[in-house]
Amino acid sequence: MSITVNGLPVPLPSDPRVSLLDMLREDLHLPGTKKGCNQGACGACTVLVDGQRILSCLALAVQYDGRAVMTVEGLAQGGELHPLQAAFVEHDGFQCGYCTPGQLCSAIGMAAEVKRGVPSHVTGDLSAETIALDREELRERMSGNLCRCGAHNGIVDAIFEVYAETEAAE
Template sequence: MSINVNGAPVALPQDPRMSLLDLLREQEHLSGTKKGCNQGACGACTILVNGERILSCLALAVQYDGQEITTIEGLGSADDLHPIQRAFVQHDGFQCGYCTPGQICSAVGMIAELQRGVPSHVTDDLGDQAIAFSQEEVRERMSGNLCRCGAYNGIIDAITESVAEVAQ
């Protein structure tokens, strides 16, 4: 049993109670994914599984056998930043930076949701397959990712700027 983390195979733990977050941080030493509340309330541990965002603190690693996992380390590198990473830097979408990896992974997943036509609580027309991008949609969809520093305006600006580039 194994998962694919950022393009590399990773053996699943012997202990079926280990969370995906603990596997990434403790076994794989991928410290970008943060343990904030460890209760699914803050979003600091957000990663992508097959392109969809999940809270890794609430996921048992063994549930994801054979799945593609992407962490912040798998989105870009220092020499080749992901468009959302670049936009976060340009728009000061972080202060202390603790929530930033989860915010960025969540933003990537959120943009994919918009492209697939997944509605949110603020989507006007649930029958419309093409959901209009708006700051209201972004704020609603990112509401599960908390920033104690209050860098929300920079985060929203970064996502707004990069959505067209990421959606290509």
């Protein structure tokens, strides 16, 4: 039994009670994914599994046998920051930085949801073929990721710059 983490196959822990979060942090020494509340309420532990965002503190590692997990450590490619990471820097989308890894992974998963046409609570037209990623839609979709230090507006600006412009260009 194994999973792929950031492009590399790794064995699953022998103890089926180990959370995906603890496996990433303690077994694989990937400290980017944060343990915030450990109850699924803050979003600090958000990672991508097969491109979809999940809360790794609520997931058992063994549930993801054969799947691909992407953490914040896997976002940069070839020494280049992911465009969203660069936008976070440009827009000062972090202060303490604790929520940043979860915010980044969640935003990437959120953008994929929008592209697939998955509606949110505030989506106006549920029959529309495309969803406009305006600031209200973005804030609703990112509401599960909490920022406690005050960088929220910079986070929204960074995500909006990368994904709203991308959506408008397509």
